[in-house]
Amino acid sequence: MEEKLGSISQTLIEGKADELQKQVQEALDGGATPEDVMNQALVAGMDAVGQQWKAGDMFIPEVIRSAKAMSGAMDIIRPKLSESGGAGSGTFVIGTVLRDLHDIGKDLVAMMMEGAGFKVVNLGIDLDAEVFVDAVKEHKPDILGMSALLTTTMPQMGEVINALKEAGIRDQVKVMVGGAPVSEEYAEEIGADSYAPNAATAVDKAKELLQA
Amino acid sequence: MATKMNQTNNQGPQFEVLTESQIEQIYASALDVLESVGARFHHEEALELFNNSEAVVTDKNLVRVPASLVERALRSYPRSIYLQGRNGKNQVRLVPNEVAYGTGSDLPFFIDRETGDRRSTSYKDVNDAARILDYLPNYEFHMSHGIVCDAPNPQTYDRHQYLAMLENSTKPMVLTSVDGEGLEDLWRIATTLVGGEDEFRLKPQFVAYIEPISPLNNDRTAVEKLLFAAEKGIPAMYTPCPSSGATAPATMAGMLVQSLAETLMAVALCHLKKPGMPLIMGGVTTVMDMHTTTYSYGAPELSLACAANTDISKWLGLRMFSTGGCSDSKTLDEQTAVEQMTSLFYAHLSGANLVHDVGYIGSGTIASLDSLVLNDELIGMVRKFCEGLNTDEDHLALDTIREVGPAGEYLTHEHTFEHWREWFMPKLQDRSDWDTWNTNNQKTMIDYLKEETDRILNEHEPEPIEPDQYKEIKKIVHEADERHS
Numbered sequence: 001m002e003e004k005l006g007s008i009s010q011t012l013i014e015g016k017a018d019e020l021q022k023q024v025q026e027a028l029d030g031g032a033t034p035e036d037v038m039n040q041a042l043v044a045g046m047d048a049v050g051q052q053w054k055a056g057d058m059f060i061p062e063v064i065r066s067a068k069a070m071s072g073a074m075d076i077i078r079p080k081l082s083e084s085g086g087a088g089s090g091t092f093v094i095g096t097v098l099r100d101l102h103d104i105g106k107d108l109v110a111m112m113m114e115g116a117g118f119k120v121v122n123l124g125i126d127l128d129a130e131v132f133v134d135a136v137k138e139h140k141p142d143i144l145g146m147s148a149l150l151t152t153t154m155p156q157m158g159e160v161i162n163a164l165k166e167a168g169i170r171d172q173v174k175v176m177v178g179g180a181p182v183s184e185e186y187a188e189e190i191g192a193d194s195y196a197p198n199a200a201t202a203v204d205k206a207k208e209l210l211q212a
Numbered sequence: 213m214a215t216k217m218n219q220t221n222n223q224g225p226q227f228e229v230l231t232e233s234q235i236e237q238i239y240a241s242a243l244d245v246l247e248s249v250g251a252r253f254h255h256e257e258a259l260e261l262f263n264n265s266e267a268v269v270t271d272k273n274l275v276r277v278p279a280s281l282v283e284r285a286l287r288s289y290p291r292s293i294y295l296q297g298r299n300g301k302n303q304v305r306l307v308p309n310e311v312a313y314g315t316g317s318d319l320p321f322f323i324d325r326e327t328g329d330r331r332s333t334s335y336k337d338v339n340d341a342a343r344i345l346d347y348l349p350n351y352e353f354h355m356s357h358g359i360v361c362d363a364p365n366p367q368t369y370d371r372h373q374y375l376a377m378l379e380n381s382t383k384p385m386v387l388t389s390v391d392g393e394g395l396e397d398l399w400r401i402a403t404t405l406v407g408g409e410d411e412f413r414l415k416p417q418f419v420a421y422i423e424p425i426s427p428l429n430n431d432r433t434a435v436e437k438l439l440f441a442a443e444k445g446i447p448a449m450y451t452p453c454p455s456s457g458a459t460a461p462a463t464m465a466g467m468l469v470q471s472l473a474e475t476l477m478a479v480a481l482c483h484l485k486k487p488g489m490p491l492i493m494g495g496v497t498t499v500m501d502m503h504t505t506t507y508s509y510g511a512p513e514l515s516l517a518c519a520a521n522t523d524i525s526k527w528l529g530l531r532m533f534s535t536g537g538c539s540d541s542k543t544l545d546e547q548t549a550v551e552q553m554t555s556l557f558y559a560h561l562s563g564a565n566l567v568h569d570v571g572y573i574g575s576g577t578i579a580s581l582d583s584l585v586l587n588d589e590l591i592g593m594v595r596k597f598c599e600g601l602n603t604d605e606d607h608l609a610l611d612t613i614r615e616v617g618p619a620g621e622y623l624t625h626e627h628t629f630e631h632w633r634e635w636f637m638p639k640l641q642d643r644s645d646w647d648t649w650n651t652n653n654q655k656t657m658i659d660y661l662k663e664e665t666d667r668i669l670n671e672h673e674p675e676p677i678e679p680d681q682y683k684e685i686k687k688i689v690h691e692a693d694e695r696h697s
């Protein structure tokens with residue numbers, strides 16, 4: 001079995017989505033627990049991807065290919081995990097704030113979160129505070145992510161946090177913010193729980209938030 | 213005396229990235245994209261204009277445009293554009309192969325000259341940058357080097373930036389704006405300065421900076437600005453900012469096809485609105501760094517794609533807004549110098565008309581006054597090289613060589629006296645010997661740079677705006693603040 005799980009990790013690192021789904025299904029059919037597949041094969045594989053990316057041995061297109069494969073594998077694993085009462089990696093909702101049309105950085109963060117096993121809901125761009133509040137109510141995410149690339153739209157992130165408070169749901173969700181003009185201090189100022197300067201760090205910070 | 217026949221002289225080095233047949237391939241592919249893929253427009257009037265033409269609108273806002281419309285439109289744009297400063301001087305001529313330099317716009321962070329740290333950009337910073345730009349001889353136009361973060365309202369920052377620049381500079385400008393209303397205010401300010409709407413059309417003082425959203429998407433505010441510019445005859449550029457591999461194909465040719473399609477969409481739309489506005493082609497065409505995800509301002513691909521784009525612009529008969537003098541480095545260091553110099557060189561060789569983003573560091577997020585001063589020196593070197601060399605009788609210097617003869621010297625010859633000033637004169641570079649350098653506290657370029665920046669800030673006094681005009685302008689800015697308060 002250990003060998004099988006190792007080969008799943010390898011398929012994930014190579015980003016072969018169809019093959020990965022097949023192998024995951026086979027492992028489950030062969031009696032592996034969803035927890036083992038998740039932790040020993042998938043999470044281990046994505047950890048290796050993350051390390052290789054940071055070391056400069058893997059690059060974004062390869063990392064994203066693995067992340068997409070991971071997301072496909074999670075579609076199989078997630079229902080099994082909840083059946084057996086185990087926890088998946090959580091839900092992450094993300095969007096770009098009102099009057100801001102920059103989307104590629106936000107999309108990258110979303111893809112990397114998928115790669116980390118999160119169920120991701122990508123709301124889009126130019127979003128009203130209300131849309132964020134409704135999404136939190138609907139999807140009950142562990143983390144709400146907001147992206148702003150303009151100094152002129154950054155304050156919107158604070159508005160959304162206020163709207164969450166007004167709706168009485170601020171304490172039900174962790175808030176992460178990011179985007180080129182955003183900083184750690186700014187995140188603190190508006191009462192966000194976390195800030196990340198790039199997609200790689202965003203994943204690390206999200207994992208920290210889940211453990212907190 | 214015998215005369216020369218069939219002589220060809222190079223006025224400067226000759227440089228091209230694309231051959232004519234390659235340009236034709238790219239152009240034909242862009243037309244194919246317009247006809248078969250189309251672009252989205254999130255603007256009612258634009259959709260109506262397209263609907264009433266031979267273009268086809270489907271799926272609510274997906275516009276496909278036939279080549280015939282694009283070709284007809286292309287013929288209606290001016291091939292030369294003349295910009296001028298607020299005092300009627302400092303003309304910039306946008307004619308083929310004439311290169312002018314300017315800053316880039318809206319940087320959220322500024323290097324504080326006291327602490328050396330990064331902080332958010334203020335009105336005063338934009339003021340200082342404008343004063344330095346007004347002084348430096350190698351810059352012909354400017355953009356608001358930083359974004360005014362302390363404007364009373366984020367929705368009116370554009371008016372404050374224009375004001376800060378006008379207070380300190382008499383050079384023509386390229387202006388970003390918040391939306392159509394913002395552009396209208398900027399245009400009202402300029403018409404106040406130049407003496408009315410018609411005068412502005414003859415002597416425009418600024419170009420409106422407008423961008424599509426790659427790939428092939430046009431948001432409401434961008435289109436609003438385009439249509440306003442077309443109606444009033446305001447020079448404007450519709451400048452795609454694709455990142456290869458993320459918002460455009462990972463191949464340079466593919467990125468060029470897509471951005472040309474984006475440009476040609478604007479060509480068609482503005483023509484339908486009102487033929488003849490001075491539309492300028494543009495593009496910050498670069499790659500997304502696949503290790504860091506940074507939109508790279510220092511990549512050689514940026515220079516390559518921009519130079520190729522300039523080749524295309526010349527073939528189309530449109531003037532070109534290009535990019536150079538920028539860097540991904542976070543501070544003034546070796547990386548900055550290498551990247552800024554490289555992109556300046558290629559932008560110049562390509563013969564682009566307005567080279568912008570000069571002085572950018574931090575991948576388009578950080579402004580630095582010292583970086584502006586550095587680039588003035590770099591542009592001087594580039595300009596010297598790109599002048600090429602003269603081979604007339606006097607410059608061939610046969611007579612002088614004869615006169616000096618073997619084992620002679622040129623130092624005392626009149627010919628030297630007459631010509632050595634044609635050379636580039638470094639201001640910030642140290643060419644002294646080791647001992648002199650040692651006794652001079654081992655100063656490096658960065659030290660000279662800082663002194664020069666201080667000196668300009670202390671000494672340069674820009675020509676003031678007429679008090680009456682200034683009052684009028686302040687009123688327009690004030691009214692905008694009131695409307696948005």
Ligand code: B1M
Nearest residue numbers: 100101102103105145146147150151178179180198199388
């Ligand atoms: C939830 O938690 C998290 C955690 C991390 C998060 C996160 C959320 N969100 C992001 N991150 C982080 O992780 C991501 C991946 O590693 C990273 O995301 P990024 O988005 O930073 O990284 C991307 C992968 C690559 N980076 C990018 O794609 C952005 C590059 C730059 C050059 C840029 C681009 C490309 C664009 N732009 Co815009 N643009 C600039 C940018 C300069 C810069 N270097 O940031 C910036 C941000 N833009 C600026 C401006 C002025 C504008 N732009 C505008 C438009 C555009 C384009 C549409 C042309 C295009 C965006 C296309 C698109 N599909 O997104 C206009 C505004 C439109 C609007 N209303 O939104 C306009 C206002 C220009 C105008 N006047 O028309 C400047 C900001 C000024 C300010 N006010 O702060 C700017 C710094 C460039 C400049 N110097 O002018 C991290 O930030």
